[in-house]
Amino acid sequence: SQTIHQWPATLVQPVGSPLSLECTVEGTSNPNLYWYRQAAGRGLQLLFYSVGIGQISSEVPQNLSASRPQDRQFILSSKKLLLSDSGFYLCAWSGGALDTQYFGPGTRLTVL
Amino acid sequence: GQNIDQPTEMTATEGAIVQINCTYQTSGFNGLFWYQQHAGEAPTFLSYNVLDGLEEKGRFSSFLSRSKGYSYLLLKELQMKDSASYLCARANNNDMRFGAGTRLTVKP
Numbered sequence: 001s002q003t004i005h006q007w008p009a010t011l012v013q014p015v016g017s018p019l020s021l022e023c024t025v026e027g028t029s030n031p032n033l034y035w036y037r038q039a040a041g042r043g044l045q046l047l048f049y050s051v052g053i054g055q056i057s058s059e060v061p062q063n064l065s066a067s068r069p070q071d072r073q074f075i076l077s078s079k080k081l082l083l084s085d086s087g088f089y090l091c092a093w094s095g096g097a098l099d100t101q102y103f104g105p106g107t108r109l110t111v112l
Numbered sequence: 113g114q115n116i117d118q119p120t121e122m123t124a125t126e127g128a129i130v131q132i133n134c135t136y137q138t139s140g141f142n143g144l145f146w147y148q149q150h151a152g153e154a155p156t157f158l159s160y161n162v163l164d165g166l167e168e169k170g171r172f173s174s175f176l177s178r179s180k181g182y183s184y185l186l187l188k189e190l191q192m193k194d195s196a197s198y199l200c201a202r203a204n205n206n207d208m209r210f211g212a213g214t215r216l217t218v219k220p
Contacts, residue, residue, distance in 0.1 A: 036210075043212035044155070044199065090154055098142050098203045103154035 002027035006091050006104035013111055019064075019078040021107050023091030026072065031093040033074040034101060035066055038088040050074060051097070086111045116211035118200050123217045129188050132214045134200030138181040143203040146174050146185045149213065150196045158185070158198075190218050 003026045013019060025031050035047040046059045048066035056066050063082060067075045074091055088108050092101040115137035124130040136144070143162040147155035161167055161176035161183060173186040185198055197213040 044210040046207070046209070049207065097207060100145065100157050100160060101201075101208060102157065106154045108152075 002093070002102065004091060004093055004102060004104040006089075006107055008107060009105065010108045011110070013081050013109065015083055015111055016080050019076070019081055019085070019109070021076040021089055021091075021109075023074040023076075023104055024072055025074075025093045028072070028093065028095070030071060031095065032097060032099075033068065034092040034094075035074065035076050036090040036092065038090060040087070044090065048076070081111045083111050085109065116200055116202055116209060118198075118211045118214045120212070121215045121217070123219060124187075124190055126190055126192060126218055126220050128190050129186065130190060130216065132185045132187075132198050132200075132216065134183045134185075134211060136181050136183070136200070136202045136211075138178065140204045141178060141181070141202060144174075144176050144183045145201040145203065145208065146172075146183075147199040147201060147210075148196050149199060155199055187216075192218050192220070194218050 005024050032051050034049045036044040037047055038044050048056055048058055050056050050068045053068055053071055064078050088106050090106045091104040094101045118134045145160050146158040148158050149155040159167055159174040161174050164176055164178055166173055166175045171188045176183045195218045197215045199213045200211040201208050
């Protein structure tokens with residue numbers, strides 16, 4: 001069966017510090033991968049999605065970037081965090097663009 | 113977000129039935145998903161509709177009308193554990209967009 005992992009589970013970082021969040025998927029090949037952010041009490045905002053290694057589509061221009069160095073690994077990064085980057089970051093995978101998305105446990109990021 | 117509208121909050125009583133509505137922009141529509149999200153947790157998949165009509169899964173059912181750009185999630189025999197946010201999501205061409213979610217509170 002397929003599983004999706006994210007780490008860390010929680011993170012507190014100062015403004016201006018770098019960020020690296022990792023997501024890995026097991027039990028499937030060539031998945032579509034997604035990064036979402038959810039601000040407190042708000043809906044899911046799609047940040048990036050990837051249909052293959054090295055292929056990244058950005059939905060919202062901002063100080064975040066994503067990379068997919070391996071088929072089942074998706075990384076969200078920032079060189080300098082802003083206060084507005086605080087939120088719940090969710091990684092998801094699907095078999096295709098129109099298929100059900102399955103979410104990882106999420107990373108709660110607080111930028112102080 | 114992205115032309116997907118659902119009520120912000122709803123309250124219902126344990127044992128009752130509640131219907132959560134969702135309207136969406138019909139252009140490029142390819143399917144409608146419902147997810148449940150408990151506070152502090154990731155969303156979990158509940159249902160998927162691509163054709164008009166009702167899909168039933170135990171206590172949960174989901175309805176779709178493609179011509180009207182309308183869906184609802186029906187929860188029967190409400191339990192306290194059903195208190196959560198319910199997210200409507202529309203698959204559109206090459207991606208999926210989520211509504212802001214409806215926070216349901218089930219009271220004894």
